[in-house]
Amino acid sequence: MRRSPADTAESARKISRRALFLGGTQLAFMGVLGLRMRFMQVEQADEFRLLADENRLKVRLLPPARGLLYDRNGVILAENEQTFRIVIRKEDAADLDIVLEKLEKLIGLTPDEQERVRKTVKSRDTGPSVPVTIADRLTWEAFSTVAANGPALPGVSPEVGLTRFYPYRDDFVHTVGYVRPVTRDKLDQMEVVDPIYRIPDFQIGLTGVETKLEDLLKGRAGTLRVEQNVHGRTIRELDRQEGVAGSNIQLTFDQKVQNFVQARLDGESASAVIMDVRTGDVIAAGSTPAFDPNKFVRGISGADYKALLENIYRPLPSKSVQGAYPPGSTFKMVTALAALEAGVVTPDETVRCTGHVEVGGRRFHCWKRAGHGNVNLIGSLRHSCDVYYYELAQRAGIEKIADMGRKLGLGDDYGLPLPGMSTGLMPDKQWKREKRGADWVIGDSLNAAIGQGFVLTTPMQLAVMTSRLATGRAITPRLVKTIDGVEQPIQDAGPLDINENMLRAVRTGMYEVLNSSRGTAYRSRIVEDGMQMAGKTGTSQTRNVVVNNNNVPWEERDHALFVAFAPYDDPKYAVSVVVEHGGGGSTAAAPIARDLMLFALHGAVPPLASYPQSQRGTIKNRLEALPLRPDDEDASTRSNA
């Protein structure tokens, strides 16, 4: 085909024109692309950089180590153990079912556990970045298997955690308490939730000092910034700001003494407190039966928990501070001092005890039906004569008695860092009007005078009362010795403002209780020189009809009480013992108190020489049979914990 040269030239020109136009258009479009690129990469760069960082950077809270708890000698009472666990985060988990299936093969995750994880992950409460624990307390083998299979398990991270361990098991469960992983309910109860508690399985103090000093012990969370890929696998750690461990706290307890207390009370439903009368330091606070707090830390089984709840000896409460008992005759020192201070009686003045007294048309009995004859103050304490105190109560009145009770520390919880502390009850006229809607009657005073009726005290209060009697100063108990090595102040114990002669008379009476052959607790005396003990028995009725304690069911028997201090000449320790439904104070409580006192004084199992010759055989057997914890048990049993 021929074309005219004009045509071809015209055509070539046209193509060139259009090519130029096309080129221009294309370059213009490239310009648009360039501008767009510039806009995104220069103007909006910061914004996109932020988004890119949001993609890849994740901030994790690092649980701090919980503060450790020590005894007064630096023996560790609550420590932190490493545990291995695996967690999963919703936002990073691609397909939960596949992951769980793989874990079933790898570490034998049971279908039940899988279902639990599935439910938790899908729960609306579980935020996308909140880790859900899949399995806790893994063996090292299982843990490393999961870690090695990391790439196949998106969203799953193996974590090394710390968990609480109580090397002395039962011994401190009622004082140190224990921790548990924080629960949803617990979080809901908090007004302000420290983000630290959002850390999965973060442990929070549930009982004892662990809960009361939670704020000191928990520490501050650290943060960890990690870089993650699209599957949620951590590629590297960017920066780590370690948390601040909780404060290490030294308590006033002496681990050895506490262990002895628990061992000595074992088999009874009992409690005891040993206090240093000079400082108020609580050396031991025992409560039996006890239980292993480590079980709770690990998650106690329903059956075990039920058994604890249904045990009639009530292992759960801390009886030494939560148990309020009628103090019985251990209260008589209060009545005596109230009357003496009121000037309504002198130490030498005698009251005639005929075994009972008629007041307000009611007959009030002395425990000794035959009566004690003429008794003065010292005799009344030695024999624990009730009629003497009925007389004093009528002379002094309840207000004076209640004031003296409060002066000696009753009706108070001293602000000790223990939960659920009972203040007991130091009743007076106003109390009865307000709480009972009835007027105080003289019979109430008589009952109160011998520690019955409305009066309730805790073993801790009895120990405080005894310390104050022994020293004449306002000793208050102390539980925390040091925080992070800083000694906590011992409260200035000023004088009680009680006439020293009166106090001395009461102490003499208490001395006679143990050291006079006619004293109610003569059998429980200490014969070692310079260690002599002064004390008072108490047998508080839990019912009105007095019958022989041996023939009634356990829960209807009298409580056996004993308070004591020693050495008599230079008091160091005060002891209070309450044996629930133990029968008589002299037989059930006093021997225990003596053993505890001697252990505290000697710092070890007491020598037989401290005991009266005739008793040494049985005491030797008893002391040897005590289930004491060997010194090195801590180390030897840890591995199978």
Added chain:
Amino acid sequence: MSYLEQNLKTVPTGLSKILYVNWALVILLTAVASVGFIMLYSNAGGSFSPWAEPQMKRFGVGLALMLMIAMVPIWFWRNVAGIGYLLSLILLLVVEFFGDVGMGAQRWIDLGFMRLQPSELMKVTLVMLLAGYYDWLDIKKVSRPLWVAIPVLLILVPTALVLKQPDLGTSLLLVFGGAIIMFAAGVSWWYFGAVAAMGAALVTSVFSSRGTPWQLLKDYQYRRIDTFLDPSSDPLGAGYHITQSKIALGSGGWTGRGFMQGTQSRLNFLPEKHTDFIFTTLAEEFGFLGGFSLLMLYAGVIVFCLISAMNNKDRFGALVTIGIAATFFLFFAVNMSMVMGLAPVVGVPLPMVSYGGSAMLVLMAAFGIVQSAHVHRPRSKS
């Protein structure tokens, strides 16, 4: 002026032809391909396998292919354009046919050493056929409806087949590539104006009909459009790719995060980072400077092709060069628009850079024809 009318004696012959190859274009293409190697190396976490090494080998093969094609006189390519087009059409049908009998949505034919996508081949052979058509067609008839209808049909038949695969990106490229040749060949503005107006009307009616009983698209199709217009409305679904792509690109800043330091690509937030979204990796790691440099290289390729075309008195040579340059342009323009969120994600690779065998070889072959046109262009009788 058709080729036969030129003084052939001015056209270089024999081995000396190699001197007349447009070496600047070769260097530009090599530079573009090298950007690809670097990014493939980076995307593999600093490794030549699995992507960079095969890509380099393919480029070597492509380079040889280009030079071989360049040595063959351009009139040969004009003469086989029709056969090439028919062959491509048949291959498209074969793929379609085998696809129907159970080979899945297979778009390619296994040649043993490489997988050939007939649609890739069609992009070039369509350009060649249309260039040949206008070379043959009387210039005066170019804008007559009948002679406009013929190339339109030639474009629409393969487009329909490709669309059925379905491959929206390639079919768009075929339509636009063909249209550009028709435009370059001198088809009247009115046709393009009319088509543009109709397109605008269609878009308007599609949008304005939404929510009315006579709406033109299904609801899910509208939602896809929504996602394109605002990817953040569906950040975890269809908008995910484009959102992540924009984040990667934008976070590059002026100079980028550094070689192999792009967090979006290295941590796999970027999808398809070695194929369709490779530009994002470049922009993330080398920033605006890196991305703009590649854009400049592309612009250089286009400019060199267009200069060559404008200096070419041979209609076929000029048109085929313009057409191939336009196809090349459409490739990267669509791809870049896509990763920058200016166009919907249609699955068009970045030419010469994205990992992929047949696209690279077909493009190199196409540039071989551009080179052939350049080498064998008629020179003035001086």
